[in-house]
Amino acid sequence: MSLDKVTVAKRYSKALFELLEDQDQLDSGLEELKQIRKVFQDNPQLGNALTDNSLAPAKREALVKPLLDQSEGVIHNLVQMVYDYGRMDAMVGIIDQFQSLYDEHNQTVYADVTTAVPLDDSQLNLIKSGYAKRVGAKQVILNSKVDASIIGGVVIQSAGTIFDGSIKTKISRLRQALVG
Amino acid sequence: MSIKAEEISALIKQQLANYQDEISVEETGTVTYVGDGIARAHGLENALVGELLEFDSGVYGMVQNLETNDVGIVVLGDFTKITEGDTVKRTGRIMEVPVGDAMIGRVVNSLGQPVDGKGDIKTDKTRPIERKAPGVMDRKSVFEPLQTGMKAIDSLVPIGRGQRELIIGDRKTGKTTVAIDTIINQKDQNMICVYVAIGQKESTVRSSVETLRKYGAMDYTIVVTAGPSEPAPLLYIAPYAGAAMGEEFMFNGKHVLIIYDDLSKQADAYRELSLILRRPPGREAYPGDIFYTHSRLLERAAKLSDDLGGGSMTAMPIIETKAGDVSAYIPTNVISITDGQIFLDSDSFYSGVRPAIDAGTSVSRVGGDAQVKAMKKVAGTLRLDLASYHELESFAQFGSDLDAATQAKLNRGARTVEVLKQPLHSPLSVQKQVLILFALTNGFLDDIALDDIAKFESGLFDFFDASHADLLDVIAKTGDLPDVDKMKAAVQEFVNTFQPTDADEAEAATNK
Numbered sequence: 129m130s131l132d133k134v135t136v137a138k139r140y141s142k143a144l145f146e147l148l149e150d151q152d153q154l155d156s157g158l159e160e161l162k163q164i165r166k167v168f169q170d171n172p173q174l175g176n177a178l179t180d181n182s183l184a185p186a187k188r189e190a191l192v193k194p195l196l197d198q199s200e201g202v203i204h205n206l207v208q209m210v211y212d213y214g215r216m217d218a219m220v221g222i223i224d225q226f227q228s229l230y231d232e233h234n235q236t237v238y239a240d241v242t243t244a245v246p247l248d249d250s251q252l253n254l255i256k257s258g259y260a261k262r263v264g265a266k267q268v269i270l271n272s273k274v275d276a277s278i279i280g281g282v283v284i285q286s287a288g289t290i291f292d293g294s295i296k297t298k299i300s301r302l303r304q305a306l307v308g
Numbered sequence: 309m310s311i312k313a314e315e316i317s318a319l320i321k322q323q324l325a326n327y328q329d330e331i332s333v334e335e336t337g338t339v340t341y342v343g344d345g346i347a348r349a350h351g352l353e354n355a356l357v358g359e360l361l362e363f364d365s366g367v368y369g370m371v372q373n374l375e376t377n378d379v380g381i382v383v384l385g386d387f388t389k390i391t392e393g394d395t396v397k398r399t400g401r402i403m404e405v406p407v408g409d410a411m412i413g414r415v416v417n418s419l420g421q422p423v424d425g426k427g428d429i430k431t432d433k434t435r436p437i438e439r440k441a442p443g444v445m446d447r448k449s450v451f452e453p454l455q456t457g458m459k460a461i462d463s464l465v466p467i468g469r470g471q472r473e474l475i476i477g478d479r480k481t482g483k484t485t486v487a488i489d490t491i492i493n494q495k496d497q498n499m500i501c502v503y504v505a506i507g508q509k510e511s512t513v514r515s516s517v518e519t520l521r522k523y524g525a526m527d528y529t530i531v532v533t534a535g536p537s538e539p540a541p542l543l544y545i546a547p548y549a550g551a552a553m554g555e556e557f558m559f560n561g562k563h564v565l566i567i568y569d570d571l572s573k574q575a576d577a578y579r580e581l582s583l584i585l586r587r588p589p590g591r592e593a594y595p596g597d598i599f600y601t602h603s604r605l606l607e608r609a610a611k612l613s614d615d616l617g618g619g620s621m622t623a624m625p626i627i628e629t630k631a632g633d634v635s636a637y638i639p640t641n642v643i644s645i646t647d648g649q650i651f652l653d654s655d656s657f658y659s660g661v662r663p664a665i666d667a668g669t670s671v672s673r674v675g676g677d678a679q680v681k682a683m684k685k686v687a688g689t690l691r692l693d694l695a696s697y698h699e700l701e702s703f704a705q706f707g708s709d710l711d712a713a714t715q716a717k718l719n720r721g722a723r724t725v726e727v728l729k730q731p732l733h734s735p736l737s738v739q740k741q742v743l744i745l746f747a748l749t750n751g752f753l754d755d756i757a758l759d760d761i762a763k764f765e766s767g768l769f770d771f772f773d774a775s776h777a778d779l780l781d782v783i784a785k786t787g788d789l790p791d792v793d794k795m796k797a798a799v800q801e802f803v804n805t806f807q808p809t810d811a812d813e814a815e816a817a818t819n820k
Contacts (some may be wrong), residue, residue, distance in 0.1 A: 134376075288336055306324070
């Protein structure tokens with residue numbers, strides 16, 4: 129049974145991360161990978177075209193060449209190896225996984241903040257520091273959203289957890305307590 | 309009734325005081341696949357097997373598979389409202405159903421919600437649907453009888469309280485009828501019955517409930533139903549939900565009879581959801597743990613030790629065979645799990661022997677200890693009589709000259725078969741069963757024409773009710789036979805007055 133993309137991405141990204149960490153190139157590596165990811169995201173068919181046999185090998189080589197020329201060192205080797213093993217369709221996944229490993233390493237947490245009214249910077253900073261304390265992260269990168277339907281309060285959504293302090297949820301819980 | 313504003317606002321105030329304002333923290337995942345009653349979700353990294361999850365639409369799901377990258381979830385309800393990308397929350401609870409006295413007399417679904425249109429069920433007690441069965445030290449040997457009210461069962465395959473007795477047979481052989489009649493006979497027996505209908509047509513369930521109601525059996529019965537239009541997960545959990553409701557009474561020292569009608573359909577439902585969850589198929593495409601599915605369910609039937617209150621739960625699972633094939637996968641599994649089986653035979657059913665119990669292949673491994681003494685005495689030779697009758701019957705068709713002993717055996721056998729017939733929904737008390745079998749084994753029926761046996765039987769019961777009720781009372785009270793000579797004399801008294809239907813009369817009756 130062939131491995132699914134998530135498993136593949138986890139394995140490649142772990143190896144890549146350990147290698148870059150040893151060579152102390154995590155930050156520069158991430159920047160390069162982000163560029164590669166952008167290429168793949170801008171051309172959604174690229175990953176598949178480089179993996180399956182819809183193109184002649186020579187044409188595929190030509191497509192990979194600019195990617196290989198633009199990169200160097202470990203990243204260059206990564207692109208070459210992923211191409212050789214026919215895993216180019218998992219490239220975006222590998223980079224995403226790498227980024228999550230990188231964030232874990234730097235104790236960075238991404239979170240979506242939803243409020244009923246737009247927040248100013250001082251309020252955002254308050255939430256940032258409070259949330260960082262709560263989850264034990266060094267850095268919190270917030271993505272602020274406005275949704276009037278929550279009426280009031282704050283909802284913070286981050287990898288696999290929801291901190292829900294919205295008036296909407298409180299009202300519905302109150303209703304449950306009263307009506308049953 | 310006058311509404312008092314102060315009282316109501318005081319009540320609301322009290323409830324508001326209990327309301328705690330805290331931020332809800334929930335672990336979530338994202339649905340990546342949904343269909344056919346199951347869903348897969350990424351995230352939910354700490355979810356446990358069997359844990360209840362809540363989808364955005366308010367539908368609940370149960371964790372079944374924990375895989376490297378995702379979680380396989382069975383959806384307990386309408387899965388059409390779930391879409392890919394929905395969030396799914398952990399609840400930290402495992403699946404529970406409401407239990408307690410308020411459930412009695414109600415028809416509920418697998419989640420314990422009423423479906424009989426009689427309003428809410430007011431009970432604050434719940435029980436997890438999956439529970440480890442009582443262990444070795446929690447149990448006691450089965451010793452009290454469970455009277456089914458059917459002569460053929462109570463005499464040949466006696467069932468004890470806490471036993472697991474399988475009812476097996478082809479379609480349309482009266483399996484459900486045996487179960488329903490058993491429930492009807494539990495009236496005034498200090499029993500609570502749970503009838504779990506799995507994948508039965510809603511109309512069939514409806515008519516079964518009507519039958520139970522008509523005979524006053526709904527006063528002590530809970531019906532759990534998961535119809536064929538429900539998604540497979542609900543069919544799969546229905547017997548566990550029923551067992552949880554029964555256990556509540558068992559652990560309170562009461563006696564429970566639970567009927568799973570039928571486990572073949574539950575196995576099919578489990579096969580369906582296992583295949584969709586991509587578990588590898590095994591024999592007959594059932595998943596590898598299909599045996600465990602049934603064994604852990606049936607193991608929950610028990611006779612509890614005195615320390616635990618001495619309650620019991622008797623399980624009567626039903627299995628449908630295809631063309632009498634008991635060696636198929638599910639029938640062999642369940643036969644090996646249970647403490648005996650009642651085999652219903654379609655040939656005898658169509659030849660008019662109803663209940664169509666096959667005496668040769670039906671057994672009860674523990675019920676003999678629970679049989680009342682009087683019944684043991686009169687039914688001791690019954691099985692042998694029947695076996696030798698069936699053997700001789702096939703030979704006797706060829707030969708014309710039979711010696712007297714063979715003739716007598718055939719004669720007795722035919723009458724035994726006739727006596728063991730019983731009409732629908734008319735259970736007999738144990739003393740009456742003993743009485744007619746006593747008459748049979750002591751040869752009082754040998755001179756009665758076969759067509760007159762039913763008439764003789766009802767006449768005998770009326771006669772004893774009127775003139776010898778004391779003898780019947782002795783059997784009911786002590787469980788033992790009263791003085792054999794007195795019994796014989798009383799039966800002889802009736803035989804002397806019995807008027808057989810004469811040929812002309814019979815003909816006239818048929819011409820009518």
